[in-house]
Amino acid sequence: MPLLKKLVGAALVLGGVAAIAGWFLSAPVRLGAATLAQLGPGDADRGKRIFYAGGCTSCHAKPGSQGDARLQLVGGLELKTPFGTFVPPNISQDTKDGIGAWSVEDFANAMLKGVSPSGEHLYPAFPYISYARMKPADIADLYAFLKTLPAVAGKAPANSLGFPFNVRRGLGLWKLLYLSDKPVVxxxxxxxxPVQAGRYLVEGPGxxxxxxxxxxxxxxxxxxQWLAGAAAAEGSGIVPNITSGEGGIADWSEADIANYLETGFTPDFDTVGGAxxxxxxxxxxxTREDRAAIAAYLKAVPPHPNGYPARKKPAS
Amino acid sequence: MRKLILAISMLAFAGSAAFADPVADRQALMKERGKIAAGLSKVVKGETPYDAASVLTALQALQANAEKFHAGVDALFPAGSDIGDTTASPKIWQDMAGFKTAEGKYLADVKAAVAAAPADADALKAQFNTIGGGCGNCHQSYRVKKG
Incomplete structure (x- = not known):
């Protein structure tokens, strides 16, 4: 059957081409010289703002830490998601277990491209899909601030992921779909x-x-369905709709949002909860200006109805 | 200011009425707590002028509310009351000891505020931040948002 042979041969060639193409397409891509040139010298004081806007300590401090211990970025929190369990690593200044030996270029490639110094893809549980929208100068400032934090020894446990999510190379194709430095709205x-400043804080570092x-x-x-709320990645709850669509925060004023971010109290004096x-x-x-900017942006984004299914009424 | 005191007394009274439903009961206590906190927050922010007597009354109402919660915690959170119209997290029942520690600390913070009655809005602010932090600490672990 020469025809069958030909078909098989063609399929093999095509498969081979696809595999080779896939290999190239999935290759980690680092930042170009033009972006690296924008990093600048970095300023630790300015970097402190980016550190808190980015919430680094929420995932990278030892779980349950309070006060100054939250600046010991030793990692170890377990994020249990449908893809498996992600464990944020040690990003303290320890040169062996942390990122103390990283250059600012290494750090920028991790933050903006999701690529580790050894050239591997990082998992997007580390939210570089958002951080990719950050200004290089802010990355350098954050790097300078992290340099002021303590070195803490100790490796966090490894991620625990099933196939195919444990194949890092596959993330290269995923990044082609989702990694972009362009604003969402x-x-x-x-x-x-203020709306534009808020967009940067919310879509980027925040x-x-x-x-x-x-x-x-x-x-x-x-x-x-940007910011329309979602089923929580962990556990059984939901993350609320923060647009002005149905179920969202249309009845919150900008001052209400800013006050919530400052004090943790909602307009009807419920309080912040969960993550x-x-x-x-x-x-x-x-700063007050930053919180006001976030509020201004949230009031300006397109409204969407809730992005999670309506709650099931318990059977009586 | 009299209105505030009256409202708090009425709330305290409403809170003391017995419910047969533990979910409704604990939600009523939480709502009352939020209303009192809202009144105090206005003073902290300077929207209501500082008045020592009414602040103390509000703090005492907060203490009465916390004591009711503390004394009734087993009845308010019986096993199986994590389903239905509630945002109580199953973690409460998985870690009842931790839950009780958190709610005990909240009561202690409120009591401390009453005992060291604040002399001005700044003193109240410091106490209010501690108490408000307790709200967040507990809700971080023991409440789950549902759609």
């Missing part, structure tokens, strides 16, 4: 400055969309 020209936006089948955020407690405590460290 586009605003017309002349949009007030990475609010990572929890507040529902995900599609392959785990990317659905931009058509948002740590986030709110970070937001409380930011």
């Amino acid at each position: 586009s605003f017309p020209e002349g949009t007030p400055q 990475h609010c969309g990572e929890c507040h936006t529902p995900r599609d089948l392959t785990g990317g955020t659905r931009k058509s 948002m407690v740590d986030v709110q405590r970070n937001m409380a460290v930011l």
Whole structure:
């Protein structure tokens, strides 16, 4: 059967081409010289703001730490997701167990491209999909601030993921779909400055969309339901809708949002809960202007109805 | 200010009425707690002028509320009451000891505020931040948002 032979041969060639193409397409891509040139010298004082906007300590401090212990970025929290358990690593200044030996370029490649110094893809539980929208100068500032924090020895346990999620190379294809430095929400020209500043904080360092936006089948955020709320990645709860759509925060004023981020109290004097407690405590460290900018942006984003299914009424 | 005191007394009274439903009961206590906190927050923010007597009354109401919760915690959170119209996390029952520690610390913080009655809005602010932090600490672990 020469025809069958030909078909098999063609399939093999095609398969081979696809495999080779896939290998190249999935290769980790580092930052170009132009971006690296924008890093600048870095300023630790400015970096402190980025540190709290980014919420680094919420995942990288030892679980349950309070006070100054939250600046010991030894890792070890377990994020139990449908993909498996992710464990944020030690990002303290320890040269062996942490990132003390990383150059600012190494750090920028991790933050903006999700690539480790050894050239491996990082898992997006580390929210570089959001951080990719950050300004290089802010990355350098954050790097300078991290340099002021203590070195703490000790490796966090490894991730525990099933196939195919344990194949890091596969993330290269995933990044082609989702990694972009472009803003999510586009605003017309002349949009007030606080809204734009808020967009940067929310979509970039704040990475609010990572929890507040529902995900599609392959785990990317659905931009058509940006910030509409989602089923929590961990546990059985939900993460609320923070747009002005149905179920969201249309009845919150900008002052209400800013006050919530500062004090943890909602307008009707319920309080912050769950994973948002740590986030709110970070937001409380930011300036009044930054919180007001976040509020202005949230009131300006397109409204969506809840991005999670309605609660099932218990059978009586 | 009299209105505030009256409202608090009425709330305290409403809170003392016995419910047969532990979920409704604990939610009523939490709502009352939030209302009192809202009144105090206005003083902290300077929206209501500082008045020592009414602040103390509010703090005492907060203490009465916390004591009711503390004394009734077993009846308020019986096994199996994590289902239905509640945002109580199953973690409460998995870690009842931790839950009781958190709610005990909250009561202690409120009592401390009453014992060292604040002399001005700044003193109240410090106490209010401690108490409010307790709200977050407990809700971080023991409440789950549902759709």
